[in-house]
Amino acid sequence: MKKLFVIANWMQGTGLSGGDRIFIELVKRWQLKFNISLFLSKEGSAICQRYELGKINQQIWASDFMTRWGYFVDIIYRTINSIIKVFSVKTVSGDIIFSSSDFWPDSLPALILKRRNPEIIWIAGFYLFAPKPWKKDSPYRGKNFLTGLLYWIGQLPTYYIIRKFADIVFVTSQPDVDQFITNTRSKERVIVIRGGVDTLSAKYYLNSKNVIPPEKRIYDACFVGRFHYQKGVLELIKIWKTVCLKIPKAHLVMIGTGPLDKEVNSLIKNLGLSKNIYLAGFLDGSKKFKIFKQSRLVVHPATFDSGGMAAAEAMAWGLPGVSFDLKALKTYYPKGMLKTSCFDTDEFAKNVLSLLLNPSQYKAMSLEALQLAHDEWEWNDRAKEIFTKIMVENSKSKK
Secondary structure (H helix, E strand, O other): OOOOEEEOOOOOOOEEEEOHHHHHHHHHOOOOOOOEEEEEEHHHHHHHHOOOOOOEEEEEEEHHHHHHOOHHHHHHHHHHHEEEEEEEOOOOOOOEEEOOOOHHHHHHHHHHHHHHHOEEEEEEEOOOOOOOOOOOOOOOOHHHHHHHHHHHHHHHHHHHHHHHOOOOEEEEHHHHHHOOOOOOOOOOHHEOOOOOOOOOHHHOOOOOOOOOOHOOOEEEEEEOOOOOHHHHHHHHHHHHHHHHHHHOOEEEEEEEOOHHHHHHHHHHOOOOOOOOOEEEEEOOOOHHHHHHHHEOOOOEOOOOOOOOOOOOOOOHOOOEEEEOOHHHHHHHOOOOOOEEEOHHHHHHHHHHHHHHOOOHHHHHHHHHHHHHHHHHHHHHHHHHHHHHHHHHHHHHOOO
């Protein structure tokens, strides 16, 4: 049985990034196909235990001690730990290394393993290009310019390393594929992962007699994602203020946490929306599904994104969506979601209102959302497809 080593030392906090979700869902479905070892942070180990991966061999490479000193101290600490500990990992020809993100604590140890043993297969996750902070549509403009600049600069070496040395690259959307095609890497070795959705619970509920009619649900809309500038959470609160001018009792539920927790709370109070916006915190599994059952639509106001599977989770429950018309989302959500001119918050609010006030449009978009999520996003199907592509490319490399 082939060995798969997963490096996920950059996992932080209690929530899941898109990259974390991808590796967890793939590993859950590949346990019988590979002999798997996980190299994780302390937080990552706890998350894997929560997602029933506790029986898989794990090594904890870094604690969460340095998080209190800030992002940059933490990433240096985790990177140094990864580099030191990776030298104890023994590999043989044909082993597969999967770095779950492009961040230094994940990609640099994978590079070391690849350079020590060129006969292994390195799969590198690279799910989001850092936005140039000086561009007008960058979420890091203004007071966050320095953070954005350091993020962009920090990604340059890992992009170079992954592009030059990785055997297979996982990206999340079709527009990113060309960035990794080289003279030695064909487009078949750049695999669009996109993500997936566990549709079984949704199918069971939607086929039951307990489906709550849209007009009787508690929440007019739900949001799922990190409270981060890239996710448009502050724009969403302003959008909801506009929605409430037309529907004073409109209710929005926001699922998630993140670095903008304080700003989100403050803006909700300043705009007088404490009775209109409910902050649910991080939820997953049945608790999140309960919110979907009680919501009419999903809002995905990301201002910079490579895709994002959070909206697809809600769409599997029949919730149509509203988003900005980002390039990556054209292939992610070709239907079931109303697209808004970037970054027109008034138009976004109008699209939300259109779905809430037009039953025939709502029903048509809801059916589109269901079809898209169930036909193209089922995790079991996605995991099989990705595994097949890896094995095909692996066999080609041996010829």
